[in-house]
Amino acid sequence: MKILKTCTLIFAVSSAAITVTRAQKAEPVTVTQSAKNKIDISIGGKPFTSFLYPDTLEKPVLYPIQAANGTLVTRGFPLATRPGDPTDHPHHIGLWFNFENLNGLDFWNNSFAIPADKKSGYGWIRTDKITKVQSGNKGVLAYHANWTNQQKQVILEENTRFEFSGTGDDRVIDRITTLTANTDAVFKDAKDGMLGLRLAHELQIPDPADQKFTDDKGNVTIVKGGEDKVANGTYLTSEGKAGNDAWSTRGVWCKVYGKMGADSVSIAIIDHPQNPNYPTFWHARGYGLFAANPLGEKIFTNGKSEKNLTLKKGESVTFRYRIVVHSGKQTSSVAWLNNTATEFGKTK
Template sequence: MIFHKHKLFSYTIVIALSAVTFACGGTQEKTVSESEPEQMKDRIELIQDETAKRVDVLIDGKLFTSYIYPDSLEKPVLYPINTANGNAITRGWPITPRPGERVDHPHHLGLWFNYGDVNGLDFWNNSSDIKDKTKYGHIAHKSIKSMKSGNEEGVLEVSMDWMNNKGEVLLTENTSFIFRGKDDRRSIDRIAILTAPNGEVKLTDNKEGMLGLRTARQLEHPSDKPEIFTDASGKATDVPTMNNEGITGMYLSSEGVEGHDVWGTRGDWVSLTGKINNENISVAILDFPSNPGYPTYWHARGYGLFAANPLGQKSLSDGKDELNFKLEKGESATFKYRVIVYSNESIFDGQVNQDYIEWAK
């Protein structure tokens, strides 16, 4: 519960003024409503629209992001995600396509959290394009447990079910989103607790996972050749060469690895730097030391997929590492990540590393 100190201050003034007026023989009365300043809104405001199945997150009156959970999606996501100056760092397609965008991988939307092999089911690649759902799983929004606005942060707590195509629950997810924003910086903490309520759940090493962000076209690497990417089931997706005008993205990892070479490496964090509408932008994803599979492998592609995958070690290490993570019945695991959106500030002075040290505490 947020306690507004200015109310107490205002009441004290009213009482004090009343006493002075009475002592001076004055007859005019002051009411609380006349003396009290207007109720100030919280800087970080969460607003639910149950009909649209969304919760909007406003910072200083401007949309930062929305938690959306319509039935048409195979998982809830944060979409869009905007900088402090209102530029979207997320791709618009397939919900609100923009000119010049890629139209590959329809399951890449906003910021999401799922995995490519959960008891043999593919949660990662599922989308409305998949007609036969037999080998796919989906994540259903269950409830909003709490929602709190504030001046320093806004907090949204939700529950979800990871289910097979028969509606049987494999995993329950209880997630807290913590939204912060000040000056030209915005951040999201995503803290997910996965529990296996009905039996053992195996999350076998798989390339497709786990915390994913699909970026706006401007934050992609300039594309110098067409490529074909194949998912774990063998389905191939063409990613063609496109016009590179205004395409400025560049990855950098905590280990000093840059560009395309970030893919398949481990690190505490990775940043993606570029420019949108003359705004210098850096987006960083930070791992957490207690996470399973720490330090995470990075499933980061130049065409706009920016993902941390702590569980796909065999696939991402070319067989050097192997995890095959699993949860026994009733067992839980916690995954904590921070996403920071920097605007108009350089991160090459070690800013992300400083922020990571603070986060990792």
């Protein structure tokens, strides 16, 4: 699949503008343990994000996430609800990584909203060890976690390494996650997975109609439509799919972008050639869910094909993603994203 080589005038910027906005000095990254089960990351002396891993959360998350200009690009609900925040899908918190169907357990939809008598059908990701914290021109945070059932029996061991970097306009997260099976583990092709990000209200696509979403267990969520004066976002993929048409399509990268305050803000997720089922499918919803899911092929292709992943005990799989948050006068250009995807694809 080829990376998009052209773009319409609305996305076009001159090569000179690309050079000016991107040829910036790297800013120092500080990674510090600020509280129990919380590690803060700042870039250039300004807050960027925090790694949260208390047992009260069903998975570890990066939350909240700020652009270089200080704008919050993630939804506040449910941890720190802001005025106007949509309150659907309480399991969407910051940036996370999990899956809807692993050995029959749902890791994706687990949240405080699941009744106690139904919790047995859901999995939990418990972080038990921080293995590296490093500040410098590139910040590093690594951790070990266990993917378990409610009885804390381990299905997978997770080792994740975050690499943080940034400039005056950009914030970059490289996430490298290796999952090792503690028992035979089957990722059954499912819609909800794997790298997920819940966007701030401004980056949603405005929709006048209510939307109804039903998960595989019949739980229904209504996302209210109407006269939304805040949402102004849209998507664009490396294959030229725009807006709601990005959903269920493949691409090397996908970006969401919109106006937040005086600046244009964009968030791009870039897939890696070594990831399973590359290039990924985009589970990019207008209501604010932005996810890369290589293992949801059955629903994304209307049943034409499917992608299940099986790990025998002791086997491993690695997923690599780059997330770029940009703020400034112009959104990240197609040319710049193509170049960045090529560079990221060379990393190991």
